[in-house]
Amino acid sequence: MIVEALHREKVDTVFGYPGGAVIPIFNALYDAPDIRLVLVRHEQAAVHAADGYARATGRVGVCIVTSGPGATNTITGLATARFDSVPLVCVTGQVSRAMIGADAFQEADTIGITQPVTKHNYLVMKRASLGTMLRQSFHIAASGRPGPVVIDVPKDLQLETLDDEYPETVEIRGYQPAGRAPLEQVEALAAAISEARRPLFFVGGGMVIADAAEAFDGILAATGIPVVSSLMGIGVVGSSHPLNLGMIGMHGSIEANKALTACDLLVGLGVRFDDRATGNTARFAPEAKIAHVDIDPTSIGRSLRVDIPIVGELGLVLEELAPLLRSRVAPEWIAAIEGFRGFARGFESRFEGAVGSLGDSAAGPPSPKGILSLVNELLPEAIVATEVGQNQMWAAQYLAFDRPRRWLTSGGLGTMGYGFPAGMGAQAAQAQGDAHAKGYALPGRRVVVIAGDGSFQMNIQELATCVQESLPLIVIVLNNGYLGMVRQWQELFFERRYSAVCLQSRRGCDRNCGRECAAPAAACPPYSPDFAAIARAYGALGYSAATLGEFRDAFTAAIGAGRPAVIDCAIGREENVWPIVAPGKGNDEMMYKGVPV
Amino acid sequence: MTHVLSLIVENHEGVLSRIARLFDGRDYKLESLMTAATDEPETSRMTLVVSGALAAVDKVEKQLRKLIDVIEVDVVHDVAAI
Numbered sequence: 001m002i003v004e005a006l007h008r009e010k011v012d013t014v015f016g017y018p019g020g021a022v023i024p025i026f027n028a029l030y031d032a033p034d035i036r037l038v039l040v041r042h043e044q045a046a047v048h049a050a051d052g053y054a055r056a057t058g059r060v061g062v063c064i065v066t067s068g069p070g071a072t073n074t075i076t077g078l079a080t081a082r083f084d085s086v087p088l089v090c091v092t093g094q095v096s097r098a099m100i101g102a103d104a105f106q107e108a109d110t111i112g113i114t115q116p117v118t119k120h121n122y123l124v125m126k127r128a129s130l131g132t133m134l135r136q137s138f139h140i141a142a143s144g145r146p147g148p149v150v151i152d153v154p155k156d157l158q159l160e161t162l163d164d165e166y167p168e169t170v171e172i173r174g175y176q177p178a179g180r181a182p183l184e185q186v187e188a189l190a191a192a193i194s195e196a197r198r199p200l201f202f203v204g205g206g207m208v209i210a211d212a213a214e215a216f217d218g219i220l221a222a223t224g225i226p227v228v229s230s231l232m233g234i235g236v237v238g239s240s241h242p243l244n245l246g247m248i249g250m251h252g253s254i255e256a257n258k259a260l261t262a263c264d265l266l267v268g269l270g271v272r273f274d275d276r277a278t279g280n281t282a283r284f285a286p287e288a289k290i291a292h293v294d295i296d297p298t299s300i301g302r303s304l305r306v307d308i309p310i311v312g313e314l315g316l317v318l319e320e321l322a323p324l325l326r327s328r329v330a331p332e333w334i335a336a337i338e339g340f341r342g343f344a345r346g347f348e349s350r351f352e353g354a355v356g357s358l359g360d361s362a363a364g365p366p367s368p369k370g371i372l373s374l375v376n377e378l379l380p381e382a383i384v385a386t387e388v389g390q391n392q393m394w395a396a397q398y399l400a401f402d403r404p405r406r407w408l409t410s411g412g413l414g415t416m417g418y419g420f421p422a423g424m425g426a427q428a429a430q431a432q433g434d435a436h437a438k439g440y441a442l443p444g445r446r447v448v449v450i451a452g453d454g455s456f457q458m459n460i461q462e463l464a465t466c467v468q469e470s471l472p473l474i475v476i477v478l479n480n481g482y483l484g485m486v487r488q489w490q491e492l493f494f495e496r497r498y499s500a501v502c503l504q505s506r507r508g509c510d511r512n513c514g515r516e517c518a519a520p521a522a523a524c525p526p527y528s529p530d531f532a533a534i535a536r537a538y539g540a541l542g543y544s545a546a547t548l549g550e551f552r553d554a555f556t557a558a559i560g561a562g563r564p565a566v567i568d569c570a571i572g573r574e575e576n577v578w579p580i581v582a583p584g585k586g587n588d589e590m591m592y593k594g595v596p597v
Numbered sequence: 598m599t600h601v602l603s604l605i606v607e608n609h610e611g612v613l614s615r616i617a618r619l620f621d622g623r624d625y626k627l628e629s630l631m632t633a634a635t636d637e638p639e640t641s642r643m644t645l646v647v648s649g650a651l652a653a654v655d656k657v658e659k660q661l662r663k664l665i666d667v668i669e670v671d672v673v674h675d676v677a678a679i
Contacts, residue, residue, distance in 0.1 A: 111611050115618065120665045123610040140665060174607060174668040298659045 001166065002091060002153070003028040005134040006035055008166045011062050013038060013053060013428050015046040019066020020106060021093030024158035026064070038428055038469055041461040043070050045421035047077020047148075048459070051086045052422030053429045055408045056383055056447075058211065060087045060141050061425065067093040068106030071152070072113060076415055078148045079117040083412025084232065085209060087146035089137045090118075096156035097125060110152045119147025127160040132167055139170045144177025145296040146209060178295050181312030183320065189267070189291050189308055190324035196265035196289075198333045199225050202248070205232030205411065206270015206294060208404040210314035213237070216269070219322050224329045226337050228256040230277050232411040233270070235401035245337070249277040250581045251393040254344035254590060254597055257581070259337055260285050261588040268292040270314050273303045274412065283586025293317050351593050365572045366548040368478055372398035374552055375448055375476070379559060382448045383408065383430070385423030387455030388416045389485035391478045393577040395450040406445075417458025420475060423449040424462055427471040446472060446559070453479040453503060453568075456531070463538035466564035474558045475566045477531050480573045481524070488576050490514070492591075493583070503527070535566035543567045598675045599628065600654045602645040604661065605635065605669040612666045616643065619660050625649025640668065651675070 002025050006014065013036045018026045029037055040046045043065045050061030061081075065074055071092040081088050095104040111123045120140050122133045130153070137149040193199050201220075207213060213236050220227060220243050227237050228248045237244045246253035248260050260266070266288040271277070273292070278284040281304045291308035292300050300309045310317060360370040368390075375382065376399060384399055385408040386392040392409055401407055408426060410418040427447040456477050466473060478484075487501040491514070498514030506525045510516070517523075532542030541563055543554035551569055558565035579590040579597060590597040606612050613632065620627040628646040635642050647654055651674060661670050 112614065115611060115615055121611065125610065172665060175665045296663070298656070298663055 001130050001162075001164070002134065002158070003032050003035070004166050005131070005138070006032070006062065009060065009138045011060070012036060014062045014064055015040055015049040015053070015425060015428075016064035017043050017046055017066065017070060019070050019093060021067035021095060021155045022064060022070075022091075022158070024155065025091065025093070025153075036428065036431075038465065040421070040465050042459065043073035044077050044417065045424070045459050045462045045465070047074045047081065047088065047090060048415075048418050048421035049425030049428065049462075050088050050090070051077060051081045051418075052385055052408050052425030054081075054086050054088060054425075055084075055422070056405055056426035057429045058405065060089055060138055062089050062091070064091045065093070066106065067095055067110070067155075068108045070106075071108050071110040074150075075113065075117055076413075076417075078114055078150065080410050080413045080415045080418055081148040082117050082119060084205060084410065085146050086148065087141040088148035089141050090148060090150045092150055092152045093158070094123065094152045094154040097154045098156070100154065110150065114150045117148070118150050119145075121150040121152065123152045124154065124157060127157050127162050128164065130157070131164055135167045135170050136172055140172070140175065144175075145206075145299075177313075178297070178311045179313050180316045180320070181293070181310045185308075185310045186317060186320045187324060189293070189310060190321055192265055192289060192291060192308055193223070193225070193267065193325060194327050197330050198263045198336070199265040199267065199329060200259055200263035200288075201225055201227040202229070202260075202266055202268045202271055203227060203233040203236045204230040204269065204271030206314055207233060207236040208270075210270060210295075211404075212270075212315045212318055213404050215315060215318045215322065219318065219325060222322070223325050223327070224334065226259060226329075226334070228252070228260060230271050230274065230411070231396055231409065234396060235404040235407045238402045239400040240402075245340070247396055248587060249279065251397065251577050251579065252277075252581075252587070253397070254347060254579055254592070255337070255340040257579075257587040257590055258340040258343070261287075261586075262336060262340075263288045265289050265291065268294075269318075270294060272299050272412075275303065278303065279581045279587040279589075280585055283588060347592060347597060360548045362549065363547060366545060366551050366569050368394040368571055368575060369398050370548045371476065371478065371551055371569055371571075372450070374548070374555060375450075376400045378552075378555055379446055379448060382406070382446045383423075383426050385409070385419040385426060385447060385449045387419035387449070387451045388414045389452050389455060389483070390480075390488065390575070390577050391450050391452040391455070391484075392419075393485075394478070397577075399450075416452075416455035418455075419449050419451055420456060421459050421462050423447045423473050423475075424466055424471055427466075427473040428469060431471070446474065449473060449475040451475055451477050452484060453477055453481065453527075453531070454483045460534065463535060463540050463564065463566070467539040471564055472562045473564055474555070476555070477566065477568045478571050479527065479531070479568050480571050480575060481527050482573060484575075485577070487514075487574075491574070491576070492580070531566050531568035535564075541565035545569045598648065598651065598654075599677075600647045600649070601673040601676055602647060602654075602658065602661065603671040603673075604643040604645065604667055605640050606643055607666040607668065608639055608641055609666050615664055615666065616645075616661065619657055623653070623657070625653040625657055
């Protein structure tokens with residue numbers, strides 16, 4: 001029945017790891033050669049891979065793991081997917097029904113443990129319920145605000161045969177995801193937009209999920225209203241779109257945060273008003289009325305006061321909103337926006353060529369900006385998955401995207417170890433062609449993973465999976481020998497007391513090196529491990545790049561080779577992410593290279 | 598303030614803990630919870646007595662409605678006695 005369900009739900013790829021309690025399921029998959037079964041090296045990676053597959057294609061990602069430790073290893077992956085509203089179905093094996101609660105071998109209370117990190121979960125206790133529960137799992141995962149669903153299947157039940165059908169339809173009494181919003185609410189939003197003198201759109205991941213980017217482009221063209229995005233909303237509006245001011249928040253662009261502070265109406269579309277985006281909420285868009293459109297009623301008004309709340313499916317709301325918007329935005333506001341842009345470029349240019357700047361010299365270490373600009377140049381259509389930390393913020397700032405579903409990043413949970421396996425899942429999806437692709441799926445594209453030297457090591461074992469599955473993704477390690485984001489905070493907010501962030505130190509090192517040594521790199525012990533050698537040991541391609549020129553050569557070679565590749569880039573050790581809004585500060589209190597903006 | 602929330606829920610695995618969990622570490626408190634069979638074998642009625650500000654209880658109501666196993670929610674606000 002489980003394999004039947006996979007066929008009926010048109011699942012072409014499953015990420016899994018077998019074990020005692022799921023052998024019957026894997027036994028059935030043995031006879032389903034049309035389903036690509038990707039054997040990962042850790043269950044966490046199976047969930048992240050299914051997540052990357054789902055984000056890149058818009059389809060439900062599927063993973064199958066065993067009971068006990070198999071199930072508990074999925075928790076981080078499930079929590080990541082839940083936070084970022086990613087549709088997943090995770091089938092977990094369970095011990096036989098008679099053994100549940102008896103502390104049986106490899107038993108865990110899977111539905112108890114996964115309850116807070118899933119949209120919903122099921123423990124199947126009757127064989128006759130299996131089909132219905134599977135059908136409901138796929139429906140719940142994909143509809144409304146999507147999310148992960150766990151279905152826990154006892155082993156003895158997997159062995160029970162029953163001549164039943166996979167249900168055609170699904171009916172769940174307690175579950176009616178929002179559809180159309182009441183028309184008068186949409187009219188109220190349209191009126192507020194028409195009346196506003198300084199309106200601003202704020203788009204988030206919900207716009208990606210709703211596949212609403214095209215409808216939104218039409219609204220932008222008709223109204224000329226500028227737009228900012230959250231981390232998750234990157235790609236909803238093209239990076240080079242003249243109305244796109246970029247990302248807001250802690251590491252947002254100067255012009256986006258300035259526009260936010262100046263606007264008199266902020267229209268949030270599929271956003272959560274997350275604390276990293278809002279900064280100090282008392283100083284967030286202080287002059288603005290706030291409108292918030294979201295499919296999830298519990299996300300509205302959660303972190304700040306909302307003047308115009310609208311619960312509805314974004315595609316439908318925008319469809320109704322578009323014809324109601326007739327007037328164009330006031331030229332004074334556009335002039336002000338151009339002023340913010342000019343100010344930002346002028347401010348940033350003051351630091352060009354200064355010590356610690358992002359400039360690249362032929363012999364010096366490559367800068368994150370230089371590396372990421374080459375990714376834009378040499379693989380302009382790539383799907384990009386990131387890890388979490390400085391690498392993620394640089395990627396958000398410097399990579400260019402023309403459309404949604406090219407940008408895979410753990411926004412809510414901020415999971416180090418996400419990017420590499422998620423990129424692997426997305427790359428597996430590219431091999432499947434577009435038979436079932438939906439919305440913005442991009443078959444046949446290369447996947448690039450932007451990693452840090454810390455986060456890459458959290459799931460580095462998946463190099464084996466990539467080699468085994470011939471997945472030609474390219475991992476770019478921005479290696480500064482530190483857990484860089486924490487080090488940056490320690491530098492800026494904790495008097496350079498570098499506690500447990502150096503990945504190069506040895507037991508004999510001076511623990512005050514961050515405070516007393518201005519340029520520690522020269523005398524530091526060698527970095528461990530050698531990522532290029534590790535990649536080669538796994539059977540992938542491995543490169544090391546100490547300059548931007550070396551990076552260009554390695555990246556070009558990796559693109560041409562069409563095999564899994566790792567490029568270890570030795571970037572400046574104390575390179576920081578700018579601008580930054582310090583914790584507790586408002587978005588109007590940015591710092592750029594240590595100087596207040 | 599005390600509020601009464603009356604729910605009809607599916608008799609699925611985990612439904613009770615799912616509901617009880619909504620009260621962990623929040624600014625509203627679960628004073629009592631009673632569960633009873635209904636005339637339909639698939640469902641139960643749960644009666645929750647909750648103390649907290651009106652806005653806080655509105656939040657818990659939204660969260661309850663979001664639960665897939667919760668079929669109906671009726672709220673009586675600010676009751677003096679049950």
